[in-house]
Amino acid sequence: MRPLRYSINVTLDGCCHHEAGLVPDAESMEFWTEAMRRSDALLYGRVTYEMMETAWRRPSSGTWPEWMQDWDVPFADTIDQAKKYVVSTTLGSVDWNAELLGGDLKSSVEALKREPGEGLLVGGLALPLALADLGLIDEYEFVVQPVLAGHGPTLLSGLRERIQLEQVSRRDFRSGAVALRFRPVPATSLM
Secondary structure, eight states, X not given: OOOEEEEEEEETTOBXXXXXXXXXXHHHHHHHHHHHHXXXXXXXXXXXXXXXXXXXXXXXXXXXXTTOOGGGHHHHHHHHHSXXXXXXXXXXXXXXXXXXXXXXXXXXXXXXXXXXXXXXEEOSSHHHHHHHHTTOOOXXXXXXXXXXXXXXXBTTTTOSSOOOXXXXXXXXXXXXXXXXXXXXXOGGGXX
């Protein structure tokens, strides 16, 4: 069974808005590129899918925009080519190597997890909250930014039940950010 990993940038005060942390640099973009390469597919809700497509879909000209740094290109190439599943009740269709994931969320994601492979990567806010409430996330990876945002959407806001986690890895970045990876502690271990 391939694991479902939730990876996201988060500020010290829990904000997950994509503009609230540090400006991406070569080291962080390499980190996110490798996270995607360790995954067979990306799983997004509508908002995250549309945001990522707007920023990272290769233009029809085939040339990446001038705003991209050289160190953005491997990330852009990787996400552009990645298989994507999109959970949405409002989109009628998707493209960009994507397909809509229909039906019951739990059953649909469990079916994806049963397929062979290295793993699935989920990002965003609303979809990961629903997946966490269903107990479907196998790993949580937070890149904690040394920033206090003071406002904005927060990590897993509205989670129905507490999830006990155990740390499995840590990586320090030159920028002061820290990538922390956790796995849920099985309920039987908490007794």
